[in-house]
Amino acid sequence: MLPNLGDTTSITPSAERRLGNRIARELYRDPDYLDDPVIMEYVQGIWQPLLAAARTRGELPPELDEQYAWTILLGRDRTVNAFALPGAYLGLHLGLVGVVTSRDELAAVLAHELSHVTQRHIARLISRQSEQTPWLIGAMILGALAASKNPGAANAVIVGGQAAAIQTQLNFSRDMEREADRVGFGVASQAGFAPQGFVSMFEKLQQSNRLNDSGGFPYLRSHPLTTERMADMQARVPANGAAAPVPQWEHALIAARARVLSNPAVDALRNWYSEAEPARLAQQSSMQQAATLYGATLAATKLRDFALADASLGRLAIAAKGDPLAARQVRLLAAELALAKGDGPKALAALGESMQVGSRAELLLQAQAQLQAGRAAQAGQLLQTWLADNPLDALAWQTLASASAAQGKTLAAIRAEAEVNIAELDYTAALARLKAAQDRARSGTQGADHFEASIVDTRTRQVEQLLKEQALER
Template identity: 65%
Template sequence: MLATAPAGAQLPTLGDAGAISSSAERKLGERIARELYRDPDYIDDPELVEYVQSLWQPLLAAARARGELTAELDERFAWQVLLGKDRTINAFALPGGWLGLHLGLVSVTSSRDEVASVLAHELSHVTQRHISRMVAKESQQTPWVLAAMILGAMAASRNPQAGGAVMAGSQALAAQQSLNFSRDMEREADRIGFGVATQAGFEPQGFVTMFEKLQQAARLNDTGNYPYLRTHPMTSERIADMQSRQQLSDHGPVQPTLEHALMAARARVISNPGVDALRATVVEADASGFAALPRVRQANVLYAATLAAWRLRDPAAVSRLMGRLDAVVAGDPTGQRLARLLAAEIALALGDNTRVLRTLDADSKRRPELLLTAQAQVQSGKAAEAAQRLQTWVATQPRDAAAWQLLSSAYAAQGQSLRAVRAEAEARVAQLDYTAALDRFKAAQDLVRRGAGGGDHIEASIIDTRARQVESALREQALER
């Protein structure tokens, strides 16, 4: 996470009485996460979120099985990964089970095992209560001051002036230096993260290749653009330790998959949207040596080129490249599905809702298909169908802000204003913006008072209950401040 403390720092035991409670750590994390949701770099890309979750959930299960993730932390903490479209190679653990992952890191990886190694390392910082143990050492600083400094350090990784504004004053800047994970903590996160990742079924070689990749990037790009490298020093000792662990596990080299190749390509285009970068990506697909590339690499190049061509508004290039991509992924169900999702995404942007519905499985219970299909249904006069499926989804996934917002649109298209406003409020709750949520709930209550709720007493009762719950959350925040 933030830069390292002296190597000889002594770690308090897990039961140290000075450590903050898990409840306080969760609230501290929510305060920081609330700002991350508002950050322009935050992105909820359905395909990439689903892919990261396919790595994250097995890691959580393995941590539970190994006893690293206790029942108390499992229940109290959020255990959510937030994606940022920043192209820096960065990942970080935050209090309360929140993790941040920049698409720049995903884009440079060669396999799912490399991404999993980073997530496992950051997960272990949280399960071992490293953040709580650091806060315990900062007896002169309240957790909320520390939250401001963490946000400032994150802002400074992209904009030194913005970071300085958050951490104004030499005292705050000096205190930030003591928030660093010690080398002992890093070694512990390496060791436990390695065990968690391998138990989850990921190849141990992923740790070795990721460390080597980060070390190389640190040598070539010592320009302040790689906060993950600055805050997780890739010492020769740590790399050697991972190599010895990998050799003991007797696993061979990591085999790249089409799925990872396509998602790394997507991350690369989204995190580097400049016109010159997009043009270079399209050109890469027509390079003279393309035919000699391995299939996985061809798929990576073609997916990136297709998405880049669309962002350049070049429909002829999109059509040509999509045809080549379809040919390369033929026979691989996962690759074919991701290619179909890309085609549907482009068709939706063009307003070709019929093609979206024809391309995707309308009955799929997977999030990317659900959101794309629902948008096409709302836009083509089938809002009732979209609402029915979205209602079922948010009943089990209440933190899905995008689904709630889309459900609000589906209700509005049917003239169900009360339900539309309530769904919009739930979208704000999902992103921890309780002030905006309460505003929407009160607007819904006003609709009921004016008789605009259509006599939906059950919905009105739910709105009253949720409004009281959000008001209670806001009072807690006020006391914390």
């Protein structure tokens, strides 16, 4: 077992968080950024137990727990990749979600990246660049993000041999990779995930690297995997830990969803139709059939081919009825299909009377259904209750803005739009919306909502302070 490498950084957690905020602000603006409540809820169901296990094991000190973001950002990218950024922002490509075959494999990736953060590997790498400011490092990471899609775009951000040398040094060292493997393995096992997931996930990443390595900037590529590291993980698996995997129906449906959303091109969506033909389905296992029908239903919904979507959904409901978790995903998809048709009451019927406690996906679908059913007040109340505990949920704020506008609460709608900008770290846009809300409140148009106006004034002062701090950082 490797010893803990120790914290030898000169950058503080708060400074690292500010650097992470700067990078995340650009990621939120990226066209490939995606907040899909269904996939995010599934990922959070894995991520939160990993965080809890890291706390239990003492891997996550209180000062990091409080100051870091611990935020996962989904990307539409079809490559098999995940990466950690300063301040505990993690990027997760839909390509990876779509290729893993179990929760345990996805947990292995998240635990590995989590351990890069808890062991402060990123901060250590930044500290090595003592002659450069952290903000230059941040600019280079953004350049690497651009290069991952278009290698030529990197020239706009990363220029000269010196910058290329710094980019090279951003790679995690072999010792850091081993430490992330070791700590991540312990965290995932503590959280109750099968240890074999590490071995099988590494095999997938290694195969993906061989097939898809384009020679792009290494910071955002899947980490290089060696036979030695894979053997080390295999040796850590208990003798009884390599039992035959139990079919995970819910994961199969989520993986199909990720594959659909990662490639929204019309031809790609239509390919799901042929995959769901009876002759092809007959060659698949029952779980694979359910996943294919899920993908076909979602693809048809995106193409607004509602007749085919209804037909596929009916077959899917029959195929998945034996697994409660998969059956729930089918109900969520049925609600999504009804919303695409503009049928709010049918969406509410699909969701049912009882909502799973803490389910963000169900809450947002229900709020949208209430809006379509002409019940904006109920939608607003539902969202306000949620946002009281989750004030940085941008999608919930955006839905609340629509609910407020539907009720004629223009000031509240503008403020909710500003909260969307705040959640996505775009304080300049947020201040513009808040100023517009102040102007409207002072004009007295449609009657003054003094309570809402007071909130707007308070938030305006807070955002102005955040902008001042950003200016000082620059």
